[in-house]
Amino acid sequence: MNGDDIEALRANLAAATARANAAFGERLPLSDRTDFEAASRGRIAQLPDGGVAAPGGRTAWDIADYDFLQGDCPPTVNPSLWRMAQLNAISGLFQISDSVWQCRACDYANMTVIRGETGWILVDPLMTRQTSAAALAMVNETLGERPVSAIMITHTHPDHFGGLKGVTGEDEAHHPPIYAPADFMIYAASEGIFGGNQMARRAIYQFGLTLPRGPHGVVDGGIGKSPAKGERTFVPPTHFVSETGEERIIDGVRFVFQMASGTEAPAEFIFHLPDHRILCMAEVCTQTMHNALPPRGAEVRDTLLWARTIDEAITLFADKSDILINCHNWPVWGREELTRYLHEQRDIYKYTHDQALRLANHGGTPHEIAEQIEEPDWLSQRFHARGYYGSLPFNARAVYQHYFGWYDGNPANLDPLAPEGHAQRFVDAVGGIGAAIVLGRNALEADDLQWAATVLSHAVFADPDNKLARCLLAESFRHLGYRQESGIMRNVYLMGAKELDEGVQPVPMVGGRNGDLAATLSLRDWLDAYALRLNPAKARDADLVINLDCDGEQAMVCVARQTEFARMGVGSDRADAGLCISKAQLEALASGTLTPDAVIEAGAKLTGDKAAIQTWLGLHDSFDLWFNIATP
């Protein structure tokens, strides 16, 4: 294939994508402006021009990055996603009622502001210190300066609490009360800790973190634009809500809670303001179909419990509400409209759950179910349940995973080959790398994009330096991406295309790790997360016992049989060494930023053999964030 051939192929693909996107738009009521009115209603202020600054001369957030969305939908974006991207870019401070406001599109999630007797009650203070502080400043400048009298965190995901230190004030000992769902502390730090590196790398794909914004890059993240690039902080909650029906008066405002743990997040609550007739569904409901399983990877979510929880909210609160707000996207206005909305939100999760299982019980496997599950008829008319974040095929596979796991029951798939071995045999079987590329190119010419991606991915995994194979695989990813209705699925494909074209280009990930939050991990979780770094080849002859006394908590760490296990609350009298150490020092030792001598000098106390500590530390791997995904 010469350069002209590739240009001709690209032109054909561009035309096919433009046709596919236009056809997609034709079956949706895209001229309906109701959501634009709902999303713009009550806007009274905006963040200052120039965006929100972050340390080091960086910008944490600037909605002007999305000014390109003001134009007509380009052929490289699915028109349904373009519409959603425009809606999610409507940014500023919005009045919901005489006592409730929302800061929206000032970060990935919303910060809701409720007027208490003495100050502001803030719900979900955004993802970074800089964005939450800027949002609060906008509130104070517009509505009059008041103190923050209470803070609520609806659930355990970091886009809802990373900005805590931007609103708690400087005096860390005397911050306002912070309310969170029961078990918040069990899950907030630990949910992503064991698979943290894998999840962080895949989150770069999900949010398109190294892609440009624009018609050929990131346009939207489904439940918002994208995570802000500021400093992530944490302050532990002081009050926990554990029961549905629990009523609390917080700074003079009556709250009635419903527990939603195990649906969208492992610990989550929703709440009703009976005196204001406002219902906040947290992230259980949004203006899109959510993820039963995010592409970044997570424990799979329970779609049946999700539907039951929304139904419980209907029975408890729908009749007593005139406005429904969420912690992402815009409100639903009016009792009738919010009641209908809640039924439809409930039913999209119930439908996905039931249809995936109906098809599975007919013998369907994950990919068959994903191919067979059809949109319910009403979905083309109801934008709020469409897949701008999750997608129906991806969620149907997730339901299968929830009930059956990754194995599809076919003995051929009980222990499949790993991608490189599989790819080499595939390429050999079709007659070599040249023949595999022709097969992929023919698929691209026939606009059979998924088959092209499958064939060409085999070619790249068999011969990763083959420039033509990489180039054609990138084209297949790019055009799959351009046609996605889901903003994050688009990001995943476009990240794959970028890394095939340019190779993996590490960039410093600002605000990636939340040190405040990591410091709240229990010692057991910390030690288990450290143990999964044990390299069994290095540990072949190891037989070690280390006693730890970490901030007053005891643990006995044993390395034997190439396995590391920590028993809590005890020490061994045959330990090779013991350390009395703080969690921060332990973290510094494990990350290699401090040596054993340096932590002893800094106050840690050693007993026994120092060399045993050195040996123990040396048995562990460290992880590289920038591992390959689209190539072997």
Ligand SMILES: [Zn+2]
């Ligand atoms: Zn969120």
